Amino acid sequence: xxxxxxxxxxxxxxxxxxxxxxxxxxxxxxxxxxxxxxxxxxxxxxxxxxxxxxxxxxxxxxxxxxxxxxxxxxxxxxxxxxxxxxxxxxxxxxxxxxxxxxxxxxxxxxxxxxxxxxx
Amino acid sequence: xxxxxxxxxxxxxxxxxxxxxxxxxxxxxxxxxxxxxxxxxxxxxxxxxxxxxxxxxxxxxxxxxxxxxxxxxxxxxxxxxxxxxxxxxxxxxxxxxxxxxxxxxxxxxxxxxxxxxxx
DNA sequence: TCGATGCATCGACAGACGTCAATCAAAGGG
DNA sequence: CCCTTTGATTGACGTCTGTCGATGCATCGA
Numbered sequence: 001x002x003x004x005x006x007x008x009x010x011x012x013x014x015x016x017x018x019x020x021x022x023x024x025x026x027x028x029x030x031x032x033x034x035x036x037x038x039x040x041x042x043x044x045x046x047x048x049x050x051x052x053x054x055x056x057x058x059x060x061x062x063x064x065x066x067x068x069x070x071x072x073x074x075x076x077x078x079x080x081x082x083x084x085x086x087x088x089x090x091x092x093x094x095x096x097x098x099x100x101x102x103x104x105x106x107x108x109x110x111x112x113x114x115x116x117x118x119x
Numbered sequence: 120x121x122x123x124x125x126x127x128x129x130x131x132x133x134x135x136x137x138x139x140x141x142x143x144x145x146x147x148x149x150x151x152x153x154x155x156x157x158x159x160x161x162x163x164x165x166x167x168x169x170x171x172x173x174x175x176x177x178x179x180x181x182x183x184x185x186x187x188x189x190x191x192x193x194x195x196x197x198x199x200x201x202x203x204x205x206x207x208x209x210x211x212x213x214x215x216x217x218x219x220x221x222x223x224x225x226x227x228x229x230x231x232x233x234x235x236x237x238x
Numbered sequence: 239t240c241g242a243t244g245c246a247t248c249g250a251c252a253g254a255c256g257t258c259a260a261t262c263a264a265a266g267g268g
Numbered sequence: 269c270c271c272t273t274t275g276a277t278t279g280a281c282g283t284c285t286g287t288c289g290a291t292g293c294a295t296c297g298a
Binding site for chain 3: 181182183193194196197198200201213215216217218
């Protein structure tokens with residue numbers, strides 16, 4: 001395809017996402033991929049959850065560590081976490097009774113690059 | 120803690136977005152600022168519009184240049200453009216009959232930085 | 239002055255979203 | 269084995285969002 005002036009899409013990347021944004025005009029599919037990820041970031045609660053996890057000891061946190069800080073019910077927090085995992089921003093690992101969540105740096109890198117207008 | 124892995128925001132940007140976030144977890148207000156901007160990016164049509172403008176001749180475009188590429192009605196395109204302007208991602212300038220839209224690089228820089236986990 | 243053009247606004251509507259209480263499922267501990 | 273703990277799922281709710289057609293408001297050309 002002719003589109004590839006910037007915000008390149010790594011076909012071989014570990015994470016499936018994103019070919020933006022100032023290069024050729026983004027086609028519908030690429031725009032959809034990007035928008036899906038950004039939509040997950042478009043809620044203040046989810047931004048706080050990500051911030052909490054990223055700054056937590058060991059870079060991980062379980063639901064029980066997150067419910068109180070954000071001041072929402074446990075089902076709501078679980079709901080947001082699922083969205084973040086589905087968006088590829090977090091990974092989930094079950095250890096015993098607890099579910100530990102960790103950020104996916106590669107995804108953040110890709111999104112960060114997607115917003116860079118200059119090469 | 121020692122390594123500052125967080126979702127930071129540059130407080131010194133020329134664009135009004137996002138208060139300085141003192142050291143650790145993002146507070147509610149800061150998270151809200153960030154989320155507002157990302158929410159504007161959370162729609163495929165808006166991502167395409169931004170891409171179209173960023174790659175356009177002279178870095179600007181009017182509604183009439185955007186309606187056909189995205190395949191939506193003029194009112195809908197105007198609606199999206201207003202959201203993008205309100206989010207600080209675009210500026211609008213009326214010249215004669217036409218309204219020209221341009222991207223705001225500083226805002227993209229800020230958001231890009233906010234997604235960087237490593238300092 | 240009149241008609242055409244470019245956009246914004248309005249009103250409406252279907253679908254998506256954020257939230258909660260209630261419930262369910264699995265893992266540990268006694 | 270129960271009973272507690274942790275977290276996911278379900279069902280319901282009010283609100284927000286994306287889209288359109290119709291309309292209003294400037295600006296320009298004739």
